[in-house]
Amino acid sequence: MRNWGFEMKVGFLQFAPVFGKKEDNLRTVRDLLEHIQADVIVLPELFSTGYAFLDKDELAGLAEPVQGETAEFMHGLAQATGCAFAFGFAERAGDRFYNSMAFVTPEGMVTAYRKSHLFFEEKFLFAPGDTGFNTFEYKGVKIGLLICWDWIYPEAMRTLVLQGSQVILHAANLVTPYCPDAMVTRAIENRVFVITADRCGDEIRGSKNFHFIGKSQAVAPNGDLLVRVAEETCVRVIEIDPALALDKKITEHNDLLAERRPDLYFKTQQNQPG
Ligand code: ACM
Secondary structure (H helix, E strand, C coil), rough: CCCCCEEEEEEEEECCCCCHHHHHHHHHHHHHHCCCCCEEECCCCCCCCCCCCCCCCHHHHEECCCCCCHHHHHHHHHHHHHHHHEEEEEEECCCEEEEEEECCCCCCCHHHEECCCCHHHHHHHCCCCCCCCCCCEECEEEEEEEEHHHHHHHHHHHHHCCCCCCEEEEEEECCCCHHHHHHHHHHHCCEEEEEECCCEEEECCCCCCEEEEECEEEEECCCCEECCCCCCEEEEEEEEEHHHHHHEEEEEEEECCCCCCCCHHHCCCCCCCC
């Protein structure tokens, strides 16, 4: 469905979750979002638990099934506000843990995604995601989910865009400085909207010491930075026209996706001219 001219109100919540204080973090989110007027808001990775788990026992005490306390809370907030939410959470599935993200609307959960590319010591806590990248539709707009370090693999966003994603919702806990600028390139190379919800603040626990860079942002398919914030607690909402992401023509002679050369990308050098 093309829906030209349809404006979707999308945005993000950036804040500093307090490690292990799930109820406090959920209360903070409710206080910041209970009057939100938007179609879709993205929250950070692992927003209800915090990030710096010391070990799997600690993770086990805070992780939840997909339809757990955090999802129930976000669904309640979606029903109260009419807004849909994309958010990161620590998932427990049997004896495994995933760094996951879900999308809930007032009608309920649409999908959950497990982080494919684990960063740093996450590898000692979480299993690598096995859901793959799945595009879904909400209000006539095709949407894809990514979690933090997924950004550094261009294939991840490209896969979603090849499925038709027009808007990428990216839940993050950024500690390296590269992502915000790199996402401008990702948006241009895919001609897609990219909304990154990062966290801010610090977590110093045992030998772990993380400073999260903030800089949540939204980028348009032409690379325009629609909004970027500093290291602050804030909510931002912007209006986008998702149909702009359906136009993959960069010049009248260059269609971004149609001119890909997958026949060449996975080959070692075989043919030499001359
Ligand atoms: C990250 O993936 N949280 C950097």
